[in-house]
Amino acid sequence: xSAIAESPLFSPLYRQISGLITRSLQAGEWKPxxxxxxxxxxxxxxxVSQGTVRKAIDDLSASNLLVRRQGKGTFVATHAEEQTRFxxxxxxxxxxxxxxxxxxxxxxxxxxxxxxRQRAPADVARAIGLRAGDAVLQVRxxxxxxxxxxxxxxxxxxxxxxxxxxxxxxxxxRGPMYGLFEAEFGVRxxxxxxxxxxxAADADAASLLELDPGAPLLSVERVAYTYGDRAVELRRGLYxxxxxxxxxxxx
Amino acid sequence: xSAIAESPLFSPLYRQISGLITRSLQAGEWKPxxxxxxxxxxxxxxxVSQGTVRKAIDDLSASNLLVRRQGKGTFVATHAEEQTRFxxxxxxxxxxxxxxxxxxxxxxxxxxxxxxRQRAPADVARAIGLRAGDAVLQVRxxxxxxxxxxxxxxxxxxxxxxxxxxxxxxxxxRGPMYGLFEAEFGVRxxxxxxxxxxxAADADAASLLELDPGAPLLSVERVAYTYGDRAVELRRGLYxxxxxxxxxxxx
DNA sequence: TAGTGGTCTAGACCACCAA
DNA sequence: TGGTGGTCTAGACCACTAC
Numbered sequence: 001x002s003a004i005a006e007s008p009l010f011s012p013l014y015r016q017i018s019g020l021i022t023r024s025l026q027a028g029e030w031k032p033x034x035x036x037x038x039x040x041x042x043x044x045x046x047x048v049s050q051g052t053v054r055k056a057i058d059d060l061s062a063s064n065l066l067v068r069r070q071g072k073g074t075f076v077a078t079h080a081e082e083q084t085r086f087x088x089x090x091x092x093x094x095x096x097x098x099x100x101x102x103x104x105x106x107x108x109x110x111x112x113x114x115x116x117r118q119r120a121p122a123d124v125a126r127a128i129g130l131r132a133g134d135a136v137l138q139v140r141x142x143x144x145x146x147x148x149x150x151x152x153x154x155x156x157x158x159x160x161x162x163x164x165x166x167x168x169x170x171x172x173x174r175g176p177m178y179g180l181f182e183a184e185f186g187v188r189x190x191x192x193x194x195x196x197x198x199x200a201a202d203a204d205a206a207s208l209l210e211l212d213p214g215a216p217l218l219s220v221e222r223v224a225y226t227y228g229d230r231a232v233e234l235r236r237g238l239y240x241x242x243x244x245x246x247x248x249x250x251x
Numbered sequence: 252x253s254a255i256a257e258s259p260l261f262s263p264l265y266r267q268i269s270g271l272i273t274r275s276l277q278a279g280e281w282k283p284x285x286x287x288x289x290x291x292x293x294x295x296x297x298x299v300s301q302g303t304v305r306k307a308i309d310d311l312s313a314s315n316l317l318v319r320r321q322g323k324g325t326f327v328a329t330h331a332e333e334q335t336r337f338x339x340x341x342x343x344x345x346x347x348x349x350x351x352x353x354x355x356x357x358x359x360x361x362x363x364x365x366x367x368r369q370r371a372p373a374d375v376a377r378a379i380g381l382r383a384g385d386a387v388l389q390v391r392x393x394x395x396x397x398x399x400x401x402x403x404x405x406x407x408x409x410x411x412x413x414x415x416x417x418x419x420x421x422x423x424x425r426g427p428m429y430g431l432f433e434a435e436f437g438v439r440x441x442x443x444x445x446x447x448x449x450x451a452a453d454a455d456a457a458s459l460l461e462l463d464p465g466a467p468l469l470s471v472e473r474v475a476y477t478y479g480d481r482a483v484e485l486r487r488g489l490y491x492x493x494x495x496x497x498x499x500x501x502x
Numbered sequence: 503t504a505g506t507g508g509t510c511t512a513g514a515c516c517a518c519c520a521a
Numbered sequence: 522t523g524g525t526g527g528t529c530t531a532g533a534c535c536a537c538t539a540c
Contacts, residue, residue: 194501303509322517322524
């Protein structure tokens with residue numbers, strides 16, 4: 001018997017359990033990087049068998065919300081670790097003689113060009129669930145691979161969630177941007193959707209990316225979501241794909 | 252995807268079972284669209300418990316090799332069905348008033364421009380595991396959405412695997428190309444990797460896609476694999492993204 | 503050695519589908 | 522009604538990690 005109220009709609013126990021665990025994550029009961037209680041403890045807490053908790057955790061770890069480590073425990077996934085630094089950046093250098101071997105990391109650096117408070121244009125507001133005119137922060141930055149500018153990002157965030165975010169704070173943080181978001185603002189990016197197009201560089205982008213106006217660029221428009229499928233970031237990126245490519249796996 | 256360097260010392264039972272099932276698929280014991288034996292039958296056949304077979308099938312169905320249907324059985328995945336027609340085509344129309352609602356399908360048609368036998372150039376040969384000069388078939392085709400040309404594909408296939416493939420046969424087949432491949436040639440595409448770039452249209456592409464030379468196009472280079480991670484197709488696509496986009500999900 | 507996740511089993515019962 | 526996959530349990534044992 002379970003301690004959970006029966007619902008008129010059929011929902012298997014393990015799904016109810018994964019819902020409860022997600023709520024605890026959302027509420028901050030366990031923070032990114034933390035260990036969560038063992039399967040046996042959770043089974044006692046929710047009054048179900050270990051196998052049911054196991055299946056719930058399987059699902060959450062397939063969704064990249066949790067990470068299992070045999071012998072150690074189950075941890076809340078985080079963007080602040082080395083291995084997951086590029087989980088959302090699909091740009092990879094074209095293979096070439098002298099290029100870093102698989103597993104090695106290309107030298108990457110960044111430069112923040114600004115962080116300003118604005119009223120959200122209609123399209124931005126729609127994308128991140130605000131009303132036109134609501135306050136948003138806009139961040140502009142460049143990414144450099146091996147010293148060459150390759151990515152120009154414009155990022156919009158709801159101002160209400162990121163109070164006090166500045167260029168200086170962004171520059172000072174060591175690690176990926178989403179690591180800063182979860183550590184300083186309690187906003188964890190869980191998944192994202194991207195729309196990709198080919199566009200011609202305008203004068204602005206051309207000068208920042210050090211190429212000719214009209215040159216073809218990859219336009220990558222991303223909406224990122226936190227727990228509960230809540231959109232909290234719109235990002236428009238322009239990628240120079242002369243010596244890099246966007247990689248994707250089709251299953 | 253590559254679980255290459257797995258320790259040979261320990262392989263769980265369910266993984267051995269999923270390996271045996273994969274071999275049966277590869278050998279054609281069960282063909283695309285067929286039902287495979289029930290979990291109980293497989294458990295008896297392999298002399299393990301139903302739970303172990305279950306876990307093996309879970310993995311294979313997560314890899315899209317099998318499809319479970321409650322109450323009916325477990326089926327070999329196929330490209331020849333309506334619902335999976337677009338599993339490998341990530342191009343979607345930009346949302347616009349008057350556009351088909353989610354779930355509806357954009358009218359799509361195609362035109363084959365040629366199918367010729369060639370000696371494989373070095374880069375093509377490398378991509379699909381042949382030696383330079385080996386015989387390959389090259390297919391060129393256009394895809395039209397709502398009557399407008401949007402995709403120009405150049406496709407290379409090992410001639411040894413696709414004997415007798417012609418433009419006529421391609422045109423005559425109703426359904427997706429990969430459906431023809433599995434039905435007529437016994438080659439089933441299981442997964443693929445894509446590299447995406449922005450390029451400028453050359454004269455040839457511009458005229459076929461009905462746009463100006465130099466216009467930005469999405470270049471999508473795909474290598475598709477069959478069972479056993481064997482590369483069997485190279486495809487270079489040029490997508491007009493003025494009113495469509497390549498969609499992707501990041502988990 | 504103790505605790506964690508990982509595997510495997512056996513059996514009961516539920517939800518879905520077809521004849 | 523009988524067969525399929527789906528859920529849930531209980532318990533045994535294995536593999537990995539830390540102390």
